[in-house]
Amino acid sequence: MLSFAEENYLKTIYHLSEEIDGAVSTNAIAESLNTKAASVTDMIKKLSNKGILSYQKYRGVHVSESGKKAALQVIRKHRLWETFLVDKLKFNWDEVHEVAEQLEHINSALLIKRLDEFLAYPKFDPHGDPIPDENGEYKSKPQVALNHVKADTIGIIVSVKDTSNAFLKYLDKIGIYLGAKVKILEKVEFDGSLEIQIDSKKTVFISKEVSENIWISE
Amino acid sequence: MLSFAEENYLKTIYHLSEEIDGAVSTNAIAESLNTKAASVTDMIKKLSNKGILSYQKYRGVHVSESGKKAALQVIRKHRLWETFLVDKLKFNWDEVHEVAEQLEHINSALLIKRLDEFLAYPKFDPHGDPIPDENGEYKSKPQVALNHVKADTIGIIVSVKDTSNAFLKYLDKIGIYLGAKVKILEKVEFDGSLEIQIDSKKTVFISKEVSENIWISE
DNA sequence: TATGATTTTTAGATATATCTAAAAATATTT
DNA sequence: AAATATTTTTAGATATATCTAAAAATCATA
Ligand SMILES: [Mn+2]
Ligand SMILES: [Mn+2]
Ligand SMILES: [Mn+2]
Ligand SMILES: [Mn+2]
Numbered sequence: 001m002l003s004f005a006e007e008n009y010l011k012t013i014y015h016l017s018e019e020i021d022g023a024v025s026t027n028a029i030a031e032s033l034n035t036k037a038a039s040v041t042d043m044i045k046k047l048s049n050k051g052i053l054s055y056q057k058y059r060g061v062h063v064s065e066s067g068k069k070a071a072l073q074v075i076r077k078h079r080l081w082e083t084f085l086v087d088k089l090k091f092n093w094d095e096v097h098e099v100a101e102q103l104e105h106i107n108s109a110l111l112i113k114r115l116d117e118f119l120a121y122p123k124f125d126p127h128g129d130p131i132p133d134e135n136g137e138y139k140s141k142p143q144v145a146l147n148h149v150k151a152d153t154i155g156i157i158v159s160v161k162d163t164s165n166a167f168l169k170y171l172d173k174i175g176i177y178l179g180a181k182v183k184i185l186e187k188v189e190f191d192g193s194l195e196i197q198i199d200s201k202k203t204v205f206i207s208k209e210v211s212e213n214i215w216i217s218e
Numbered sequence: 219m220l221s222f223a224e225e226n227y228l229k230t231i232y233h234l235s236e237e238i239d240g241a242v243s244t245n246a247i248a249e250s251l252n253t254k255a256a257s258v259t260d261m262i263k264k265l266s267n268k269g270i271l272s273y274q275k276y277r278g279v280h281v282s283e284s285g286k287k288a289a290l291q292v293i294r295k296h297r298l299w300e301t302f303l304v305d306k307l308k309f310n311w312d313e314v315h316e317v318a319e320q321l322e323h324i325n326s327a328l329l330i331k332r333l334d335e336f337l338a339y340p341k342f343d344p345h346g347d348p349i350p351d352e353n354g355e356y357k358s359k360p361q362v363a364l365n366h367v368k369a370d371t372i373g374i375i376v377s378v379k380d381t382s383n384a385f386l387k388y389l390d391k392i393g394i395y396l397g398a399k400v401k402i403l404e405k406v407e408f409d410g411s412l413e414i415q416i417d418s419k420k421t422v423f424i425s426k427e428v429s430e431n432i433w434i435s436e
Numbered sequence: 437t438a439t440g441a442t443t444t445t446t447a448g449a450t451a452t453a454t455c456t457a458a459a460a461a462t463a464t465t466t
Numbered sequence: 467a468a469a470t471a472t473t474t475t476t477a478g479a480t481a482t483a484t485c486t487a488a489a490a491a492t493c494a495t496a
């Protein structure tokens with residue numbers, strides 16, 4: 001059994017390890033968790049004693065096989081709860097993350113089994129992220145960031161990579177949502193900004209930074 | 219904001235204060251929470267510094283007005299979650315308490331508002347206990363324990379006072395559930411045990427101890 | 437490769453929540 | 467009312483999770 005703090009470290013370290021190739025550094029973990037490097041060192045010692053991380057002093061950490069399994073279960077719970085909040089409790093997609101951060105630590109196999117069933121075994125959460133199954137397996141949709149496709153491309157928005165309140169509220173405002181059809185009308189070479197058309201209707205301009213966080217399936 | 223531990227103490231002390239008239243003793247709290255008297259003394263000092271309890275050394279504690287309000291909100295969350303688990307996730311009434319003990323500490327006003335709405339504003343939980351509203355108000359059904367009524371009485375089972383696994387599973391086995399119609403066929407003077415008929419069909423014998431924990435509305 | 441910058445670890449504190457053992461206060465019984 | 471029993475509090479430890487400041491290791495670069 002992992003504590004809340006241990007689960008939060010594990011989840012963060014797992015996410016970081018997916019982004020980069022080598023070992024995950026102490027400072028990267030500290031920054032992600034808004035904590036201090038000294039605290040991270042203490043915790044990674046604890047987690048590596050439990051066999052969840054492998055750790056060499058001054059060399060960063062890797063997530064072990066058992067660690068990956070445990071991390072994916074926390075992620076599974078997080079995303080199932082987010083789906084519940086949106087599908088059943090009518091939360092907006094920018095309102096779910098904080099609550100899911102709490103709910104993901106509730107410990108009951110039966111609860112998660114029944115929740116999954118109740119939600120009709122969803123494969124993706126409200127941000128388009130895949131929901132791992134009870135064995136930690138999941139499939140991602142083939143997808144590409146809007147800033148990586150060329151003009152005239154048409155696709156369906158399948159996920160958003162920034163899940164901050166501010167970003168999601170902005171997407172709401174300009175009419176972007178998962179499942180929307182989008183066409184690249186123009187790509188400005190100078191700053192990488194885009195003019196796009198949503199659902200063959202409204203056209204909007206988005207910055208390169210925004211386009212990097214919107215992923216489509218062509 | 220109260221911590222998990224503080225909320226658990228408060229809820230327990232509130233329940234004890236409802237059962238008895240005077241102050242709640244250190245030992246009673248320790249026994250309820252399966253902890254030691256020394257730990258209780260520490261915690262009640264903390265809670266009385268926060269204005270949630272009033273406390274005089276060696277004289278036990280009383281729950282303040284603000285304490286009552288906070289306690290009823292935790293109880294509200296506990297009972298709403300139990301209702302969710304039974305009504306939506308098909309939990310049996312003996313499977314919900316442990317999970318609700320965790321869920322009751324999730325902190326989100328929106329979540330509870332929407333959950334209440336999703337459940338269609340339930341007034342009683344799966345054990346027949348009243349669910350306080352957002353102001354802490356609730357109504358109990360008029361009710362009496364089976365061991366306090368005389369032979370030939372007919373009533374509807376409206377709540378069960380023991381919510382342990384073992385007791386609830388036993389009730390399942392003998393066919394007793396909330397809403398069942400029950401008639402007292404015979405009361406044995408010697409040991410207070412009862413022969414009762416359920417839904418005008420099956421008749422069963424129950425001990426006095428069991429009858430004290432089944433409450434009906436006549 | 438030596439030197440300075442950066443990263444990481446260690447040492448030592450603090451806060452929460454718990455415990456055991458001893459002391460103090462209160463309650464009960466003779 | 468004194469002696470005894472019970473309850474409650476205090477003193478001092480332990481475990482978790484955090485922090486700051488200083489030391490040690492590693493990295494970057496001149
Ligand atoms: Mn999230
Ligand atoms: Mn998500
Ligand atoms: Mn309960
Ligand atoms: Mn209940």
